[in-house]
Amino acid sequence: MGLFGKKNKNKEKGVPFWRRNKQQAEKETVLEPEEQIAETADAEAEEDIAAAALNDLAAQEQDEIEKARLAAQEVVEESEQHQAAIALARQAALEAAGILKNEEKAEPEEETEPEEETEPEEETEPEEETEPEAEEPEEVEPVEEPEQEAETESETEPAETVEPESEEAAEPEAELTEKSDPEEAEPEKKKGFFAKIRDGLRKTKDAMVSRMQQVLGGFTKIDDDLFDELEETMITSDLGPETSVQICETLRKRVKERGVKDPQEIMGMIQEIIGEMLGEDQTLEYPTQPTIVMVIGVNGAGKTTTIGKLCHQLKGEGKKVLVAAADTFRAAAIDQLEVWTQRAGVDIVKHAEGSDPASVVYDAIDAAKARGCDVLICDTAGRLHNKKNLMQELAKINRIIETKAEGCHREILLVLDATTGQNAVNQARLFQEVADISGIVLTKLDGTAKGGIIVSIRNELGIPVKLIGVGEKIDDLQPFHAQDFVRALFEPTEESL
Ligand SMILES: Nc1nc2c(ncn2[C@@H]2O[C@H](COP(=O)(O)OP(=O)(O)OP(=O)(O)O)[C@@H](O)[C@H]2O)c(=O)[nH]1
Ligand SMILES: [Mg+2]
Structure with a gap:
């Protein structure tokens, strides 16, 4: 007997529900055993069928879920394989084009983009600006003992952080020395100035x-x-x-x-x-002791490399050079500069990463004076996207130089990457608005077909190009000679050296 039958039977009674239920309960208790067994068996069979149906459904669902999971996994694996294939192809293409090395080097520069994060530090600048002397006592002490300062600084800097950078950076140098040491070195030297520009x-x-x-x-x-x-x-x-x-x-x-x-x-x-x-050639001049050379430009233009090359050049001329690591923003910028100064054999003044660049310059001026340096070269952080920051930072450094190095000759060198073509000219326009640029260093002339921008920079902006970078090696920086440049471009390649 089913459930509905039971209900109908109860309704026929026509008595109140509580009595009906009671009577039904009594009746059920007096059911014959066979009848009771049959009814229980029916119910169990129905329950079994329902349970089996539910089990079937669950199993089906489980199957479908598993199928979907496998399909998704296949898609992921395929996509991973594609990614790996793309990466391999890209690497092969870059290697073939010989630019992988450069790109790898450029990566850290890209990482420097979040410079805006450093804004809070700049916010703290006003306090320091008003009382730069407050920092002086700590920093000046070592300045009075110049040799110690350089040592102390390198001691305070964990050697481990310098090593990886220096290893990386040292590689090209090793390559260079390998190239320049053997017999090839002689012809290389004999090639001379002009031939190098011409090649570049x-x-x-x-x-x-x-x-x-x-x-x-x-x-x-x-x-x-x-x-x-x-x-x-x-x-x-x-x-x-x-x-x-x-x-x-x-x-x-x-x-x-x-x-x-x-x-x-x-x-x-x-x-x-x-x-x-x-026009007339204009070279860098160092009439005062010290002369202060501030190097500015956007990320990756070649500021630090140029400083390294310039240090090497000046050292070769017997000048005493000091470098201020005023790019305190980009990770590893200080280490990178330090590697260059070590190569060139000049001293560096540095503070911790993230510190105020103006205070580095402040200390460096003291140190340069105390050590009787001929030239103080200041590396700065690359800036482009945020003109306000650029202005603030440069203005602050300028003020420090004006007050601390009053009467000292100053060069503000804008470093431009020649491979960026007319963009470099636009950058120069922007920097011209915020800094009193005294000369341009045009880098990477060796790798570009866009050297013609030298003419438009000079003609349109009136800023002389003072130095040109024709390679990544330490001696790949040359003073710019307009007539050599023009000859290198216009005279037949077969011309004897
Ligand atoms: N081929 C070539 N490469 C150069 C030249 N000058 C610099 N480079 C390369 O340009 C890249 C960037 O140089 P950096 O000196 O780090 O540039 P930067 O302006 O200091 O960059 P940030 O510190 O990030 O602002 C490096 O890989 C250099 O080797 C050059 O004259 N020729
Ligand atoms: Mg740099």
Whole structure:
């Protein structure tokens, strides 16, 4: 008997529910054993069926879940395999292009982006600004004992943190010495100044001068089309629109004045005009003791490397050099600079990472004076995205230099990466607004076809290019000589050295 049958039977009674229930209960207690057994068996069978159905459902669900899990796992594995394949392919491509090394080096620079995090430190600057002397006693003590200071600093700095950096950085140096030690070293030296620039500018020559020559080779007479094509070639070879237009205007005038008819004469005239645009050479000067050289520029432009090279150069000239590690923001920046100073054999003044850059400069000026240094070179943190920070930091360092090194000759060198082409010119414009730039160091000329920006920097911004970087080695920094630059670009490659 089912459940519904029981209910119906109870309703037929027509008595109050409590009595009905009671009667039913009594009745059930007096059921015949067979009847009772049958009813229990029915109920159990139904329960068994329901339980089996539930079990089936659960098993199915379990199967589906397992299937979905396996499918998801396959997708993940496939994607991992793809990622690994992509990474391998990328690495192979980079190695083939020979740029993996550079990219690896660039990584830490990218990491420096969260410089804005350092803002809080800058917020604390005002207090220090007003009382820079407060820091002086602690810092000045070692300055009076110059040799000790350098030692103390290197002692306080955990050697372990320096080692990895120096190992990494030392690698290229080892490579360099390997390259420069053997017989190759001699021809390398004999190659000389000019040949090095010429080698460094090879790509720029191909992109700029060779293309201009191609244009001129396509004309038998000088007309507007020739000037138009020349102008276009100049613009696309990183001379910049403004400078290209100016060069072509002057060229038109001179062609007319001199009655030039042969397109082949044009090349010499362009060389002449560019040479004039570059103006007189201006080199770094060190008239006071100390002379203070502040090195600024965006991340990765080559500031620290340039400082290392410059130290080496100045040391070679017998000058006493001190370096201030005023890039206290980027992780490992101080260690990187220290490796360069060790290579060059010059002293460094450094504080802990994250400390106030102006106070490093403050101490370094004291140290430079106390040690009778000829040149104090200050490394600074790369800045671009945050003009306000840049202004604040540079202004503060400037104030320190003005008060602490009054009367000392100052050079503010803006380091620009030539591979960034016209962007470098824009950077120079930005920095010009916040600093009194006395010269430009154009780095990485060796790896770029965009060397033409030297002309637009000089012509459009009026800032002289004082130094050029033509490689990563310690002796790959050269004073900029406009005429050498022009010759290296325009004169035939076959020219004897
Ligand atoms: N090929 C070439 N590479 C250069 C030259 N100058 C610098 N580099 C490389 O450019 C990279 C960045 O140089 P850094 O000196 O660290 O640049 P930075 O401006 O100090 O960078 P931040 O400290 O991050 O602001 C390094 O890998 C250097 O080896 C150069 O003249 N030629
Ligand atoms: Mg640096």
